[in-house]
Amino acid sequence: MSHTAHIPSHRKPRRSASKVSLRAGVAGGVLSTIALAGAAAPANAAQPVTETIEMPTLTGDLATTAAATVQATKTVAADLQLHAAQDAAASSAAKDAKKAKDDADQKAAEAEAKAKAEAEAKAKADAAARASRSAARTKLSSSSSDGSTSSTTTFKSSSATGSAASIVNFALAQVGKAYVSGATGSSAYDCSGLVQAAYRQVGVDLPRVSQDQSATGTQVSLSNLQPGDILYWGSSGSAYHVAIYVGGGNFVGAQNPSSGVVERSLDWDSPTGAVRVL
Structure with a gap:
Protein backbone atom coordinates (compact mmCIF):
# COMPACT_ATOMS: atom_id res chain seq x y z
CA MET A 1 0.00 0.00 0.00
CA SER A 2 1.34 3.45 -0.92
CA HIS A 3 2.18 5.88 1.88
CA THR A 4 -0.20 8.34 0.23
CA ALA A 5 -3.10 5.96 0.34
CA HIS A 6 -6.40 7.45 1.45
CA ILE A 7 -8.49 5.46 3.94
CA PRO A 8 -12.16 6.10 3.26
CA SER A 9 -14.54 6.68 6.15
CA HIS A 10 -17.82 4.75 6.22
CA ARG A 11 -20.54 6.28 8.45
CA LYS A 12 -23.58 4.26 9.42
CA PRO A 13 -26.22 4.94 12.03
CA ARG A 14 -25.10 2.10 14.25
CA ARG A 15 -22.09 -0.24 14.43
CA SER A 16 -21.65 -3.39 16.38
CA ALA A 17 -18.70 -3.82 18.71
CA SER A 18 -17.08 -6.27 16.28
CA LYS A 19 -17.14 -3.75 13.42
CA VAL A 20 -15.61 -1.05 15.60
CA SER A 21 -12.77 -3.43 16.58
CA LEU A 22 -12.18 -4.37 12.92
CA ARG A 23 -11.84 -0.77 11.85
CA ALA A 24 -9.50 -0.04 14.70
CA GLY A 25 -7.31 -2.92 13.48
CA VAL A 26 -7.33 -1.60 9.94
CA ALA A 27 -6.33 1.83 11.16
CA GLY A 28 -3.48 0.33 13.15
CA GLY A 29 -2.20 -1.51 10.08
CA VAL A 30 -2.28 1.60 8.00
CA LEU A 31 -0.29 3.51 10.58
CA SER A 32 2.29 0.74 10.69
CA THR A 33 2.65 0.81 6.92
CA ILE A 34 3.11 4.54 6.98
CA ALA A 35 5.84 4.22 9.59
CA LEU A 36 7.73 1.63 7.51
CA ALA A 37 7.48 3.71 4.37
CA GLY A 38 8.87 6.71 6.14
CA ALA A 39 11.83 4.71 7.37
CA ALA A 40 12.56 3.44 3.86
CA ALA A 41 12.42 6.88 2.19
CA PRO A 42 15.74 8.50 1.13
CA ALA A 43 17.19 10.74 3.78
CA ASN A 44 17.63 13.56 1.31
CA ALA A 45 14.04 13.62 0.14
CA ALA A 46 13.16 17.21 -0.62
CA GLN A 47 9.44 16.90 -0.36
CA PRO A 48 7.73 16.41 3.08
CA VAL A 49 5.39 13.51 3.35
CA THR A 50 1.79 14.63 3.58
CA GLU A 51 -0.71 12.16 5.12
CA THR A 52 -4.50 12.54 5.22
CA ILE A 53 -6.03 9.96 7.51
CA GLU A 54 -9.69 9.83 8.40
CA MET A 55 -10.35 7.86 11.59
CA PRO A 56 -13.49 5.86 12.06
CA THR A 57 -16.29 8.01 13.48
CA LEU A 58 -18.04 6.66 16.58
CA THR A 59 -20.20 9.71 17.22
CA GLY A 60 -23.49 7.91 16.52
CA ASP A 61 -22.94 5.13 19.06
CA LEU A 62 -21.74 7.51 21.76
CA ALA A 63 -24.74 9.81 21.28
CA THR A 64 -27.15 6.88 21.47
CA THR A 65 -25.47 5.62 24.67
CA SER A 142 -102.47 13.34 109.58
CA SER A 143 -105.90 13.98 111.06
CA SER A 144 -106.89 15.49 114.37
CA SER A 145 -108.09 13.09 117.04
CA ASP A 146 -110.74 15.59 118.20
CA GLY A 147 -112.59 15.27 114.90
CA SER A 148 -112.03 18.89 113.82
CA THR A 149 -110.62 17.73 110.50
CA SER A 150 -113.08 14.96 109.83
CA SER A 151 -116.15 16.97 109.06
CA THR A 152 -118.93 15.07 107.37
CA THR A 153 -121.07 18.12 106.75
CA THR A 154 -123.07 17.66 103.62
CA PHE A 155 -122.86 20.65 101.34
CA LYS A 156 -124.92 21.12 98.23
CA SER A 157 -123.95 24.14 96.24
CA SER A 158 -126.85 26.19 95.03
CA SER A 159 -124.71 27.36 92.10
CA ALA A 160 -124.11 23.83 90.77
CA THR A 161 -126.42 22.98 87.91
CA GLY A 162 -126.69 20.33 85.25
CA SER A 163 -123.75 17.94 84.93
CA ALA A 164 -121.75 19.83 87.57
CA ALA A 165 -124.54 19.31 90.11
CA SER A 166 -124.62 15.58 89.35
CA ILE A 167 -120.84 15.32 89.89
CA VAL A 168 -120.98 17.31 93.16
CA ASN A 169 -123.93 15.34 94.53
CA PHE A 170 -122.24 12.03 93.73
CA ALA A 171 -119.00 13.11 95.42
CA LEU A 172 -120.83 14.29 98.55
CA ALA A 173 -122.73 11.00 98.70
CA GLN A 174 -119.42 9.10 98.98
CA VAL A 175 -118.21 10.98 102.07
CA GLY A 176 -117.46 8.54 104.88
CA LYS A 177 -116.53 5.62 102.61
CA ALA A 178 -113.18 3.90 102.90
CA TYR A 179 -109.93 4.77 101.14
CA VAL A 180 -108.31 1.80 99.43
CA SER A 181 -105.42 2.25 97.03
CA GLY A 182 -106.51 1.28 93.51
CA ALA A 183 -110.22 1.16 94.40
CA THR A 184 -112.81 2.76 92.11
CA GLY A 185 -116.03 2.15 94.13
CA SER A 186 -118.59 1.60 95.14
CA SER A 187 -117.71 0.99 98.81
CA ALA A 188 -114.12 2.29 98.61
CA TYR A 189 -112.02 4.62 96.49
CA ASP A 190 -108.62 6.10 96.09
CA CYS A 191 -108.34 9.79 95.12
CA SER A 192 -108.36 9.39 91.32
CA GLY A 193 -110.84 6.50 91.52
CA LEU A 194 -113.38 8.80 93.21
CA VAL A 195 -112.91 11.57 90.62
CA GLN A 196 -113.21 9.09 87.76
CA ALA A 197 -116.40 7.56 89.24
CA ALA A 198 -117.98 11.00 89.78
CA TYR A 199 -117.41 12.07 86.16
CA ARG A 200 -118.63 8.73 84.88
CA GLN A 201 -122.08 9.74 86.25
CA VAL A 202 -122.34 12.33 83.46
CA GLY A 203 -120.83 10.18 80.72
CA VAL A 204 -117.28 11.56 80.91
CA ASP A 205 -114.58 8.89 80.92
CA LEU A 206 -111.52 10.37 82.64
CA PRO A 207 -108.03 8.83 82.76
CA ARG A 208 -107.48 6.51 85.71
CA VAL A 209 -104.54 8.11 87.54
CA SER A 210 -104.10 11.53 89.12
CA GLN A 211 -101.15 12.49 86.93
CA ASP A 212 -103.24 12.20 83.77
CA GLN A 213 -106.37 13.70 85.33
CA SER A 214 -104.39 16.84 86.32
CA ALA A 215 -103.56 17.42 82.65
CA THR A 216 -107.09 16.80 81.30
CA GLY A 217 -109.33 19.69 80.31
CA THR A 218 -108.50 23.38 80.73
CA GLN A 219 -106.30 24.79 83.45
CA VAL A 220 -108.22 27.31 85.63
CA SER A 221 -107.19 29.70 88.38
CA LEU A 222 -107.91 28.76 91.99
CA SER A 223 -109.59 32.15 92.31
CA ASN A 224 -112.06 31.25 89.57
CA LEU A 225 -113.22 27.78 90.62
CA GLN A 226 -116.60 26.31 89.77
CA PRO A 227 -118.34 23.28 91.30
CA GLY A 228 -117.20 20.11 89.53
CA ASP A 229 -113.68 21.36 88.79
CA ILE A 230 -110.88 18.88 89.45
CA LEU A 231 -108.34 20.05 92.03
CA TYR A 232 -104.80 18.66 92.01
CA TRP A 233 -101.76 18.72 94.25
CA GLY A 234 -98.32 18.64 92.68
CA SER A 235 -97.83 19.86 89.11
CA SER A 236 -99.92 19.42 86.01
CA GLY A 237 -99.14 16.08 84.44
CA SER A 238 -97.38 14.77 87.55
CA ALA A 239 -99.90 15.40 90.35
CA TYR A 240 -99.86 13.06 93.36
CA HIS A 241 -103.42 13.80 94.59
CA VAL A 242 -106.76 14.96 93.14
CA ALA A 243 -110.20 15.89 94.49
CA ILE A 244 -113.50 17.49 93.38
CA TYR A 245 -114.39 21.09 94.15
CA VAL A 246 -117.97 21.13 95.45
CA GLY A 247 -118.33 24.91 95.91
CA GLY A 248 -118.35 27.19 98.93
CA GLY A 249 -114.59 26.84 99.34
CA ASN A 250 -114.81 23.08 99.98
CA PHE A 251 -113.69 19.94 98.17
CA VAL A 252 -114.43 16.23 98.48
CA GLY A 253 -111.61 13.74 98.15
CA ALA A 254 -110.52 10.26 99.08
CA GLN A 255 -107.63 11.37 101.26
CA ASN A 256 -105.93 8.39 102.90
CA PRO A 257 -106.65 5.07 104.67
CA SER A 258 -107.12 6.74 108.08
CA SER A 259 -109.66 9.39 107.00
CA GLY A 260 -111.27 7.84 103.91
CA VAL A 261 -113.51 10.03 101.72
CA VAL A 262 -113.99 13.42 103.39
CA GLU A 263 -115.10 16.96 102.71
CA ARG A 264 -112.47 19.59 103.47
CA SER A 265 -111.94 23.32 103.18
CA LEU A 266 -109.43 24.63 100.65
CA ASP A 267 -107.72 26.33 103.60
CA TRP A 268 -107.04 22.96 105.17
CA ASP A 269 -104.68 22.04 102.33
CA SER A 270 -104.56 24.44 99.41
CA PRO A 271 -104.29 22.66 96.06
CA THR A 272 -101.66 23.50 93.48
CA GLY A 273 -104.02 23.99 90.58
CA ALA A 274 -107.31 22.99 88.94
CA VAL A 275 -108.68 21.82 85.60
CA ARG A 276 -112.16 22.19 84.15
CA VAL A 277 -113.51 19.35 82.08
CA LEU A 278 -117.17 20.36 81.65
Missing part, protein backbone atom coordinates in the same frame (compact mmCIF):
# COMPACT_ATOMS: atom_id res chain seq x y z
CA ALA A 66 -25.47 9.10 26.23
CA ALA A 67 -29.15 9.61 25.39
CA ALA A 68 -30.03 6.26 26.94
CA THR A 69 -28.04 7.17 30.06
CA VAL A 70 -29.81 10.54 30.35
CA GLN A 71 -33.22 8.90 29.91
CA ALA A 72 -32.43 6.29 32.57
CA THR A 73 -31.29 9.04 34.94
CA LYS A 74 -34.52 10.95 34.37
CA THR A 75 -36.58 7.80 34.97
CA VAL A 76 -34.79 7.11 38.26
CA ALA A 77 -35.23 10.71 39.34
CA ALA A 78 -38.94 10.61 38.47
CA ASP A 79 -39.34 7.38 40.45
CA LEU A 80 -37.59 8.93 43.44
CA GLN A 81 -39.84 12.00 43.26
CA LEU A 82 -42.94 9.81 43.00
CA HIS A 83 -41.92 7.75 46.04
CA ALA A 84 -41.15 10.93 47.98
CA ALA A 85 -44.59 12.36 47.12
CA GLN A 86 -46.29 9.09 48.09
CA ASP A 87 -44.43 9.00 51.42
CA ALA A 88 -45.38 12.62 52.14
CA ALA A 89 -49.05 11.93 51.29
CA ALA A 90 -49.10 8.84 53.52
CA SER A 91 -47.55 10.78 56.40
CA SER A 92 -50.10 13.60 56.01
CA ALA A 93 -53.00 11.13 55.85
CA ALA A 94 -51.75 9.41 59.01
CA LYS A 95 -51.57 12.74 60.84
CA ASP A 96 -55.08 13.69 59.68
CA ALA A 97 -56.46 10.30 60.76
CA LYS A 98 -54.85 10.62 64.21
CA LYS A 99 -56.26 14.14 64.65
CA ALA A 100 -59.73 12.97 63.59
CA LYS A 101 -59.55 10.07 66.07
CA ASP A 102 -58.42 12.37 68.89
CA ASP A 103 -61.27 14.79 68.12
CA ALA A 104 -63.80 11.94 68.06
CA ASP A 105 -62.51 10.56 71.36
CA GLN A 106 -62.74 14.00 72.96
CA LYS A 107 -66.31 14.55 71.72
CA ALA A 108 -67.32 11.10 72.95
CA ALA A 109 -65.84 11.81 76.37
CA GLU A 110 -67.64 15.17 76.53
CA ALA A 111 -70.94 13.57 75.48
CA GLU A 112 -70.53 10.84 78.10
CA ALA A 113 -69.78 13.40 80.80
CA LYS A 114 -72.80 15.49 79.77
CA ALA A 115 -75.10 12.47 79.76
CA LYS A 116 -73.80 11.44 83.18
CA ALA A 117 -74.38 14.93 84.57
CA GLU A 118 -77.91 15.02 83.13
CA ALA A 119 -78.67 11.59 84.56
CA GLU A 120 -77.44 12.66 87.99
CA ALA A 121 -79.48 15.88 87.83
CA LYS A 122 -82.60 13.93 86.81
CA ALA A 123 -82.02 11.42 89.62
CA LYS A 124 -81.77 14.27 92.13
CA ALA A 125 -84.91 15.92 90.74
CA ASP A 126 -86.82 12.62 90.91
CA ALA A 127 -85.64 12.07 94.47
CA ALA A 128 -86.75 15.57 95.45
CA ALA A 129 -90.13 15.03 93.81
CA ARG A 130 -90.59 11.72 95.62
CA ALA A 131 -89.66 13.35 98.90
CA SER A 132 -92.16 16.15 98.25
CA ARG A 133 -94.95 13.67 97.45
CA SER A 134 -94.10 11.66 100.52
CA ALA A 135 -94.26 14.76 102.71
CA ALA A 136 -97.57 15.76 101.13
CA ARG A 137 -99.06 12.31 101.71
CA THR A 138 -97.90 12.44 105.32
CA LYS A 139 -99.70 15.75 105.72
CA LEU A 140 -102.85 14.36 104.11
CA SER A 141 -102.77 11.30 106.39
Whole structure:
Protein backbone atom coordinates (compact mmCIF):
# COMPACT_ATOMS: atom_id res chain seq x y z
CA MET A 1 0.00 0.00 0.00
CA SER A 2 1.34 3.45 -0.92
CA HIS A 3 2.18 5.88 1.88
CA THR A 4 -0.20 8.34 0.23
CA ALA A 5 -3.10 5.96 0.34
CA HIS A 6 -6.40 7.45 1.45
CA ILE A 7 -8.49 5.46 3.94
CA PRO A 8 -12.16 6.10 3.26
CA SER A 9 -14.54 6.68 6.15
CA HIS A 10 -17.82 4.75 6.22
CA ARG A 11 -20.54 6.28 8.45
CA LYS A 12 -23.58 4.26 9.42
CA PRO A 13 -26.22 4.94 12.03
CA ARG A 14 -25.10 2.10 14.25
CA ARG A 15 -22.09 -0.24 14.43
CA SER A 16 -21.65 -3.39 16.38
CA ALA A 17 -18.70 -3.82 18.71
CA SER A 18 -17.08 -6.27 16.28
CA LYS A 19 -17.14 -3.75 13.42
CA VAL A 20 -15.61 -1.05 15.60
CA SER A 21 -12.77 -3.43 16.58
CA LEU A 22 -12.18 -4.37 12.92
CA ARG A 23 -11.84 -0.77 11.85
CA ALA A 24 -9.50 -0.04 14.70
CA GLY A 25 -7.31 -2.92 13.48
CA VAL A 26 -7.33 -1.60 9.94
CA ALA A 27 -6.33 1.83 11.16
CA GLY A 28 -3.48 0.33 13.15
CA GLY A 29 -2.20 -1.51 10.08
CA VAL A 30 -2.28 1.60 8.00
CA LEU A 31 -0.29 3.51 10.58
CA SER A 32 2.29 0.74 10.69
CA THR A 33 2.65 0.81 6.92
CA ILE A 34 3.11 4.54 6.98
CA ALA A 35 5.84 4.22 9.59
CA LEU A 36 7.73 1.63 7.51
CA ALA A 37 7.48 3.71 4.37
CA GLY A 38 8.87 6.71 6.14
CA ALA A 39 11.83 4.71 7.37
CA ALA A 40 12.56 3.44 3.86
CA ALA A 41 12.42 6.88 2.19
CA PRO A 42 15.74 8.50 1.13
CA ALA A 43 17.19 10.74 3.78
CA ASN A 44 17.63 13.56 1.31
CA ALA A 45 14.04 13.62 0.14
CA ALA A 46 13.16 17.21 -0.62
CA GLN A 47 9.44 16.90 -0.36
CA PRO A 48 7.73 16.41 3.08
CA VAL A 49 5.39 13.51 3.35
CA THR A 50 1.79 14.63 3.58
CA GLU A 51 -0.71 12.16 5.12
CA THR A 52 -4.50 12.54 5.22
CA ILE A 53 -6.03 9.96 7.51
CA GLU A 54 -9.69 9.83 8.40
CA MET A 55 -10.35 7.86 11.59
CA PRO A 56 -13.49 5.86 12.06
CA THR A 57 -16.29 8.01 13.48
CA LEU A 58 -18.04 6.66 16.58
CA THR A 59 -20.20 9.71 17.22
CA GLY A 60 -23.49 7.91 16.52
CA ASP A 61 -22.94 5.13 19.06
CA LEU A 62 -21.74 7.51 21.76
CA ALA A 63 -24.74 9.81 21.28
CA THR A 64 -27.15 6.88 21.47
CA THR A 65 -25.47 5.62 24.67
CA ALA A 66 -25.47 9.10 26.23
CA ALA A 67 -29.15 9.61 25.39
CA ALA A 68 -30.03 6.26 26.94
CA THR A 69 -28.04 7.17 30.06
CA VAL A 70 -29.81 10.54 30.35
CA GLN A 71 -33.22 8.90 29.91
CA ALA A 72 -32.43 6.29 32.57
CA THR A 73 -31.29 9.04 34.94
CA LYS A 74 -34.52 10.95 34.37
CA THR A 75 -36.58 7.80 34.97
CA VAL A 76 -34.79 7.11 38.26
CA ALA A 77 -35.23 10.71 39.34
CA ALA A 78 -38.94 10.61 38.47
CA ASP A 79 -39.34 7.38 40.45
CA LEU A 80 -37.59 8.93 43.44
CA GLN A 81 -39.84 12.00 43.26
CA LEU A 82 -42.94 9.81 43.00
CA HIS A 83 -41.92 7.75 46.04
CA ALA A 84 -41.15 10.93 47.98
CA ALA A 85 -44.59 12.36 47.12
CA GLN A 86 -46.29 9.09 48.09
CA ASP A 87 -44.43 9.00 51.42
CA ALA A 88 -45.38 12.62 52.14
CA ALA A 89 -49.05 11.93 51.29
CA ALA A 90 -49.10 8.84 53.52
CA SER A 91 -47.55 10.78 56.40
CA SER A 92 -50.10 13.60 56.01
CA ALA A 93 -53.00 11.13 55.85
CA ALA A 94 -51.75 9.41 59.01
CA LYS A 95 -51.57 12.74 60.84
CA ASP A 96 -55.08 13.69 59.68
CA ALA A 97 -56.46 10.30 60.76
CA LYS A 98 -54.85 10.62 64.21
CA LYS A 99 -56.26 14.14 64.65
CA ALA A 100 -59.73 12.97 63.59
CA LYS A 101 -59.55 10.07 66.07
CA ASP A 102 -58.42 12.37 68.89
CA ASP A 103 -61.27 14.79 68.12
CA ALA A 104 -63.80 11.94 68.06
CA ASP A 105 -62.51 10.56 71.36
CA GLN A 106 -62.74 14.00 72.96
CA LYS A 107 -66.31 14.55 71.72
CA ALA A 108 -67.32 11.10 72.95
CA ALA A 109 -65.84 11.81 76.37
CA GLU A 110 -67.64 15.17 76.53
CA ALA A 111 -70.94 13.57 75.48
CA GLU A 112 -70.53 10.84 78.10
CA ALA A 113 -69.78 13.40 80.80
CA LYS A 114 -72.80 15.49 79.77
CA ALA A 115 -75.10 12.47 79.76
CA LYS A 116 -73.80 11.44 83.18
CA ALA A 117 -74.38 14.93 84.57
CA GLU A 118 -77.91 15.02 83.13
CA ALA A 119 -78.67 11.59 84.56
CA GLU A 120 -77.44 12.66 87.99
CA ALA A 121 -79.48 15.88 87.83
CA LYS A 122 -82.60 13.93 86.81
CA ALA A 123 -82.02 11.42 89.62
CA LYS A 124 -81.77 14.27 92.13
CA ALA A 125 -84.91 15.92 90.74
CA ASP A 126 -86.82 12.62 90.91
CA ALA A 127 -85.64 12.07 94.47
CA ALA A 128 -86.75 15.57 95.45
CA ALA A 129 -90.13 15.03 93.81
CA ARG A 130 -90.59 11.72 95.62
CA ALA A 131 -89.66 13.35 98.90
CA SER A 132 -92.16 16.15 98.25
CA ARG A 133 -94.95 13.67 97.45
CA SER A 134 -94.10 11.66 100.52
CA ALA A 135 -94.26 14.76 102.71
CA ALA A 136 -97.57 15.76 101.13
CA ARG A 137 -99.06 12.31 101.71
CA THR A 138 -97.90 12.44 105.32
CA LYS A 139 -99.70 15.75 105.72
CA LEU A 140 -102.85 14.36 104.11
CA SER A 141 -102.77 11.30 106.39
CA SER A 142 -102.47 13.34 109.58
CA SER A 143 -105.90 13.98 111.06
CA SER A 144 -106.89 15.49 114.37
CA SER A 145 -108.09 13.09 117.04
CA ASP A 146 -110.74 15.59 118.20
CA GLY A 147 -112.59 15.27 114.90
CA SER A 148 -112.03 18.89 113.82
CA THR A 149 -110.62 17.73 110.50
CA SER A 150 -113.08 14.96 109.83
CA SER A 151 -116.15 16.97 109.06
CA THR A 152 -118.93 15.07 107.37
CA THR A 153 -121.07 18.12 106.75
CA THR A 154 -123.07 17.66 103.62
CA PHE A 155 -122.86 20.65 101.34
CA LYS A 156 -124.92 21.12 98.23
CA SER A 157 -123.95 24.14 96.24
CA SER A 158 -126.85 26.19 95.03
CA SER A 159 -124.71 27.36 92.10
CA ALA A 160 -124.11 23.83 90.77
CA THR A 161 -126.42 22.98 87.91
CA GLY A 162 -126.69 20.33 85.25
CA SER A 163 -123.75 17.94 84.93
CA ALA A 164 -121.75 19.83 87.57
CA ALA A 165 -124.54 19.31 90.11
CA SER A 166 -124.62 15.58 89.35
CA ILE A 167 -120.84 15.32 89.89
CA VAL A 168 -120.98 17.31 93.16
CA ASN A 169 -123.93 15.34 94.53
CA PHE A 170 -122.24 12.03 93.73
CA ALA A 171 -119.00 13.11 95.42
CA LEU A 172 -120.83 14.29 98.55
CA ALA A 173 -122.73 11.00 98.70
CA GLN A 174 -119.42 9.10 98.98
CA VAL A 175 -118.21 10.98 102.07
CA GLY A 176 -117.46 8.54 104.88
CA LYS A 177 -116.53 5.62 102.61
CA ALA A 178 -113.18 3.90 102.90
CA TYR A 179 -109.93 4.77 101.14
CA VAL A 180 -108.31 1.80 99.43
CA SER A 181 -105.42 2.25 97.03
CA GLY A 182 -106.51 1.28 93.51
CA ALA A 183 -110.22 1.16 94.40
CA THR A 184 -112.81 2.76 92.11
CA GLY A 185 -116.03 2.15 94.13
CA SER A 186 -118.59 1.60 95.14
CA SER A 187 -117.71 0.99 98.81
CA ALA A 188 -114.12 2.29 98.61
CA TYR A 189 -112.02 4.62 96.49
CA ASP A 190 -108.62 6.10 96.09
CA CYS A 191 -108.34 9.79 95.12
CA SER A 192 -108.36 9.39 91.32
CA GLY A 193 -110.84 6.50 91.52
CA LEU A 194 -113.38 8.80 93.21
CA VAL A 195 -112.91 11.57 90.62
CA GLN A 196 -113.21 9.09 87.76
CA ALA A 197 -116.40 7.56 89.24
CA ALA A 198 -117.98 11.00 89.78
CA TYR A 199 -117.41 12.07 86.16
CA ARG A 200 -118.63 8.73 84.88
CA GLN A 201 -122.08 9.74 86.25
CA VAL A 202 -122.34 12.33 83.46
CA GLY A 203 -120.83 10.18 80.72
CA VAL A 204 -117.28 11.56 80.91
CA ASP A 205 -114.58 8.89 80.92
CA LEU A 206 -111.52 10.37 82.64
CA PRO A 207 -108.03 8.83 82.76
CA ARG A 208 -107.48 6.51 85.71
CA VAL A 209 -104.54 8.11 87.54
CA SER A 210 -104.10 11.53 89.12
CA GLN A 211 -101.15 12.49 86.93
CA ASP A 212 -103.24 12.20 83.77
CA GLN A 213 -106.37 13.70 85.33
CA SER A 214 -104.39 16.84 86.32
CA ALA A 215 -103.56 17.42 82.65
CA THR A 216 -107.09 16.80 81.30
CA GLY A 217 -109.33 19.69 80.31
CA THR A 218 -108.50 23.38 80.73
CA GLN A 219 -106.30 24.79 83.45
CA VAL A 220 -108.22 27.31 85.63
CA SER A 221 -107.19 29.70 88.38
CA LEU A 222 -107.91 28.76 91.99
CA SER A 223 -109.59 32.15 92.31
CA ASN A 224 -112.06 31.25 89.57
CA LEU A 225 -113.22 27.78 90.62
CA GLN A 226 -116.60 26.31 89.77
CA PRO A 227 -118.34 23.28 91.30
CA GLY A 228 -117.20 20.11 89.53
CA ASP A 229 -113.68 21.36 88.79
CA ILE A 230 -110.88 18.88 89.45
CA LEU A 231 -108.34 20.05 92.03
CA TYR A 232 -104.80 18.66 92.01
CA TRP A 233 -101.76 18.72 94.25
CA GLY A 234 -98.32 18.64 92.68
CA SER A 235 -97.83 19.86 89.11
CA SER A 236 -99.92 19.42 86.01
CA GLY A 237 -99.14 16.08 84.44
CA SER A 238 -97.38 14.77 87.55
CA ALA A 239 -99.90 15.40 90.35
CA TYR A 240 -99.86 13.06 93.36
CA HIS A 241 -103.42 13.80 94.59
CA VAL A 242 -106.76 14.96 93.14
CA ALA A 243 -110.20 15.89 94.49
CA ILE A 244 -113.50 17.49 93.38
CA TYR A 245 -114.39 21.09 94.15
CA VAL A 246 -117.97 21.13 95.45
CA GLY A 247 -118.33 24.91 95.91
CA GLY A 248 -118.35 27.19 98.93
CA GLY A 249 -114.59 26.84 99.34
CA ASN A 250 -114.81 23.08 99.98
CA PHE A 251 -113.69 19.94 98.17
CA VAL A 252 -114.43 16.23 98.48
CA GLY A 253 -111.61 13.74 98.15
CA ALA A 254 -110.52 10.26 99.08
CA GLN A 255 -107.63 11.37 101.26
CA ASN A 256 -105.93 8.39 102.90
CA PRO A 257 -106.65 5.07 104.67
CA SER A 258 -107.12 6.74 108.08
CA SER A 259 -109.66 9.39 107.00
CA GLY A 260 -111.27 7.84 103.91
CA VAL A 261 -113.51 10.03 101.72
CA VAL A 262 -113.99 13.42 103.39
CA GLU A 263 -115.10 16.96 102.71
CA ARG A 264 -112.47 19.59 103.47
CA SER A 265 -111.94 23.32 103.18
CA LEU A 266 -109.43 24.63 100.65
CA ASP A 267 -107.72 26.33 103.60
CA TRP A 268 -107.04 22.96 105.17
CA ASP A 269 -104.68 22.04 102.33
CA SER A 270 -104.56 24.44 99.41
CA PRO A 271 -104.29 22.66 96.06
CA THR A 272 -101.66 23.50 93.48
CA GLY A 273 -104.02 23.99 90.58
CA ALA A 274 -107.31 22.99 88.94
CA VAL A 275 -108.68 21.82 85.60
CA ARG A 276 -112.16 22.19 84.15
CA VAL A 277 -113.51 19.35 82.08
CA LEU A 278 -117.17 20.36 81.65
